[in-house]
Amino acid sequence: MTDIVKMKGMNKYFGNLHVLKDIDLTVSQGEVVVIIGASGSGKSTLIRCVNGLEEFESGHLEVDGHPLAPKSGNPKALAEIRKEVGMVFQQFNLFPHLTVKKNIMLAPKKVKDAPETVANATAERLLNRVGIGDQADKYPSHLSGGQQQRVAIARALAMEPRLMLFDEPTSALDPEMIGEVLDVMRELAKEGMTMMVVTHEMGFAREVADRVIYIHEGQIVEQGKPDDVFDNPQNERTQAFLSRVL
Ligand code: ADP
Ligand code: MG
Numbered sequence: 001m002t003d004i005v006k007m008k009g010m011n012k013y014f015g016n017l018h019v020l021k022d023i024d025l026t027v028s029q030g031e032v033v034v035i036i037g038a039s040g041s042g043k044s045t046l047i048r049c050v051n052g053l054e055e056f057e058s059g060h061l062e063v064d065g066h067p068l069a070p071k072s073g074n075p076k077a078l079a080e081i082r083k084e085v086g087m088v089f090q091q092f093n094l095f096p097h098l099t100v101k102k103n104i105m106l107a108p109k110k111v112k113d114a115p116e117t118v119a120n121a122t123a124e125r126l127l128n129r130v131g132i133g134d135q136a137d138k139y140p141s142h143l144s145g146g147q148q149q150r151v152a153i154a155r156a157l158a159m160e161p162r163l164m165l166f167d168e169p170t171s172a173l174d175p176e177m178i179g180e181v182l183d184v185m186r187e188l189a190k191e192g193m194t195m196m197v198v199t200h201e202m203g204f205a206r207e208v209a210d211r212v213i214y215i216h217e218g219q220i221v222e223q224g225k226p227d228d229v230f231d232n233p234q235n236e237r238t239q240a241f242l243s244r245v246l
Helices: 043-050 075-084 100-112 116-129 145-157 175-190 202-208 226-231 236-245
Strands: 003-014 017-028 032-036 058-063 066-068 085-088 163-167 195-198 211-216 219-224
Touching: 003 043, 017 043, 017 219, 032 043, 032 202, 043 058, 043 163, 043 195, 058 075, 066 075, 075 085, 085 145, 100 116, 100 145, 116 145, 145 175, 175 195, 175 202, 202 226, 211 226, 211 236, 219 226, 219 236, 226 236
Parallel strands: 032 195, 032 211, 085 163, 163 195
Antiparallel strands: 003 017, 003 058, 058 066, 211 219
16 A cells, blocks of 8 residues: 655754654545644644644655655755645634635646636635635635635545545634534545544544544554544553543
8 A cells, every 4th residue: 555654753843843753644635634642742743844844853755756855955846745735723814805716726727737617627626615606706705614624625636636634623713603614524534535634623523534643742552543533642742632522
């Protein structure tokens, strides 16, 4: 099986703060990995390293065959990785001055030189796929949070990513909108997308994840199938965390 992400002995510091400690993590094609852990444990930093949004100090990271050297020593690989990895943040980060459809068309046109007609057709197809084909010509501020986050997912998908990263994609949403975003993610997972997801939605993790990873103070202290991690956590830190959130 192809490995999309390979991390070996990865260390990351912010100044003196040792944020990621000797992380070994492999994600294979089609796998859905959910990362859980307390606030400040390094979850965002970990997935931001995967698409080069953060540099790391030592270790080895390879994304879809492109090696990323410590201290971003490989700009060419970084450019390739950014094309192949889609990312969805807690804040939707849509361009407010562009319509929903133009938001989705932008990257394929700029980065992939997609012709207008092709980019347009892709945007329409993706908007239908995330259930908001009728919102194409609106501006982001006229959409609900759940709709905006679905646009953000469609925008990432427009680049035909090999890997999707999600960093707490539902944390900024009103409760009634969380489900519609998780539904889109569930569909993506079913269709075989390789995904790394940071979330506090434990029901989603249990249902959709192939593997759950628990991070504590920058270290992977436990990982396994969701039922094993949730029902029978081995590490006392995991037990304490789960007893707070479940
Ligand atoms: P999580 O996503 O699990 O809440 P983060 O990866 O955001 O955790 O942060 C891990 C640690 O790194 C925290 O102590 C946080 O304060 C620190 N940190 C995150 N980003 C920065 C930054 N840009 N500069 C300095 N410290 C940071
Ligand atoms: Mg975070």
